[in-house]
Amino acid sequence: MSWEPVIGIEVHVELLTDSKMFCGCRVDFGAAPNTNICPVCLALPGALPVPNEQAIEWIVQIGLALNCTITRESIFHRKNYFYADLPKNYQISQYDIPVCSGGHLDVEIDGETVRVAINRVHQEEDTGKSIHMGGGGRIHSAEATLLDFNRAGVPLIEIVSEPDIFSPAHARAYAQQLRDVVLSLGVSDARLEEGSMRFDANVSIRPEGDTKLGAKVEVKNMNSFRSLERALDFEIIRQTEAIEAGQRIEQETRHWDEEAGVTRAMRSKEGSSDYRYFPEPDLVPIVVSDEWREQIRSMLPELPHQRRWRYIELGLEAHAASVLVAGEADVAVLFEEAVGLGADPKQTANWLSGETTAYLRRNNTSIDQTGLTAAYLAEMTGMLADGKLSATAAKEVLTGVIDHEGSPGEVAAARDLIQISDTSAIETAVDAVLASNPEALETLRSGDMKPFGYLVGQVMRATSGKADPKVVNEILRDRASQ
């Protein structure tokens, strides 16, 4: 029998608002432990939450970017569970009436567009951080646990997809594109390794063609796109083998072990909580009026898929457009500026995603630290079009420009890379070569083109390789036909 995986993804994103979700404490991930705390986020007796309007505005932005319906009056719920780094021992979250519901994201995968339905985007708050001392940093063997409440109460949103994803690669593409959307909105730094963007995946398998969902397993602790894909690959194989061996899949939560490359069952107790959700009585409904929603919509920046489409219309290939959209924002800005100055889009994109990106990665630097400017890029595509640079020479010039050697013209001159496309100079060289090879000229004139390549080579050698081969070809053909 052939099996089909069904995957749903829950993504948590920490918002980089000025202050926390329900108090005035600063959101600052680099601060010394327990310095950004107050009665509210420490849950001192008597303290009360007040919602952060900026966070609400931002979740509405995200909802609109993901084509969601924005709820006019949504409500917060309390999600009750005891944990040392959860100060109130309940999390203020949303339950049946979230801010955003029913959207979708169109995901590019292997040149195809696949739509992933989004169930909801809801607002909640983050917990503090537990630091387990001794015992290898694990809670059950730790000698002591230290608590840092700087993160407690930081606005968190959860984006929940429908079980609408059918392969690990598809899941990865969805997650990456979601990150691009969040980054383009500027509402989070969405760093996977630092946990400001985190994924949980629900995965089940079913016989291909079935519409009923199998028992789902929640997989946690994937800290990169790669580990998301690996964990899902592993889990699908594990479930398939288990079912084919006649076992039942238990609904449970499993932990991805990056080093071992396996998922492991967490203690069943942690997976089967009754959170006793009920409406948060300390808060009133969040009201997003039609006017506010439309005002937020009008301020939305261009989204990645929209930008990608615009780049394709500029003449870029789909892949090059995707690379530029997914890459560093300042590289894309430079691209746009160069194109604005008349640079050839396709050529510029190739240079930026090729040599330039490789250079940045190799030297672990950013585009603004290089000598590259929009004007230089425009100058270079101009020189290429005018025949002053060969494609090979252009790559060398680019390296020089990046290394602060000067403008493309200066670099090309200093490195002696300017092509001779001056017809009379090339004519002189061609005639001199022909004069010393009269037999070859005769052969050409008799209609036998065999020596043509040899003669081109001689001219290039005579001009130290700087003659524009196109012009050499033309002149030589002209002489042969005389």
Added chain:
Amino acid sequence: MSDYTLSEAATALRDGSVSSRELTDAALDRAAKSEAELHAFLTLAHDGARSSAEAADTAFASGRDAGAFQGIPVALKDNLVTQGIATTAASQILAGWVPPYDGTAVARLKDQGVVIVGKTNLDEFAMGSSTENSAFGPSRNPWNTDRVPGGSSGGSAIAVAAGSAVVGFGSDTGGSIRQPAALCGVVGMKPTYGLVSRYGLIAFASSLDQIGPITRTVEDSVTALEAVAGHDPLDATSYRGDRPGFRDGFESGVRGLKIGVVRELTGEGFEPDVEAAVRRTVDLLSDAGAEVVEVSIPSVDVSLSAYYLIAPAECSANLARFDGVRYGLRRDGETVEEMMTATRADGFGPEVTRRILLGTYALSAGYYDAFYGQAQKVRTVVIREFEEAYRQVDVLVSATAPTTAFEIGSKTQDPLSMYLSDICTIPSNLTGHPAISVPVGLDRHSLPVGFQIMAPALGEAVLFRVARAVEQAVAFEARPPLLEEWS
């Protein structure tokens, strides 16, 4: 001097006939003489009170006047968070906790230059009707020390009745201001939900809790409410509109007003002397020109059941933060779970534990709809029926409690009969409407009877107007007989 009302004290302070230091010393002296018998206070803030009093006297001397509470000795229920003064909510789990901040109501009183005499006893986390559930021992009624003072704001009611403070503040979740005020013969008022910020009130049931004043007179109740009411950006449920005028028509009597007597809050379970005092008061209002009608609000009968699901449900989450991790009591354990479990098992008293368990159960998967969900539906019905009633009448009236002060220990083994003490007061918490208790007489045991007036949301002005008319008509002058001994 200890028996000044707020308006008398404010006048005397301003005409120089008394100093805040003298008022404060008199209050502390009264507390010192009566405390062994009454146990109204959990903390007496002697030094802080004297220095606040001296600061107030300096202000008066230099012509500064920050408001009606400048130099006034006040008693605060010990679930109101006070910076630098231990705040326990009468629970072992918070024993020794000294807050780093002031709640909004406290801060507003301090801005006026108040003198905090001390923090008063209560039922643990405000859960109870007799102040017997305090982890630090019960309080006693100043009219008869074999009797309870009511609760949960028993200590504040006693302090005002006994003259250990000019004004007391309490919190009212199901009658916790009005019922002890009734049992101690003073005026207790619960404002419209949202009128006074809950920031810095240790939460029992967030959708029901409201801070309010306990005073000797209705006039003082108005002044005290004015001092603490008003929008607070730190409380998302705080009322945002313009504050209604509390004194509109204050002295204009009840002529032309329509007063509804709630039929369901009479009869079975009500002591005859209580019923007689209520009838007598209603007759006086009628004589004063009010139109009196009987009004039926059937859902009053199920209010108590709804309340005992909603309040425990909210408290089960509100009290989750007391886990031994960040403050208060901590018991050792092998794991975090064991530490939390041991801390909570030792730190909470039996009534609090009972309500946390009730609430946890009512919110559990599979039970939510039948319990919490159903209770919220009943709450909606109660609100609707009261709103309908207020389309026919200006205010509703009843006894504040079905009985006068009962004997200490007489109901502690029977939670249900204790819960019935709040049958008259709970509906106003479910609706969020304002209500006040005014003393109107003594029963055959010389124990005070309270008369409750209820008004629609933000109807404080008509509430105070009727309360003032009651106060004038009944002319309740009696004071606890034991005052002689403590003077």
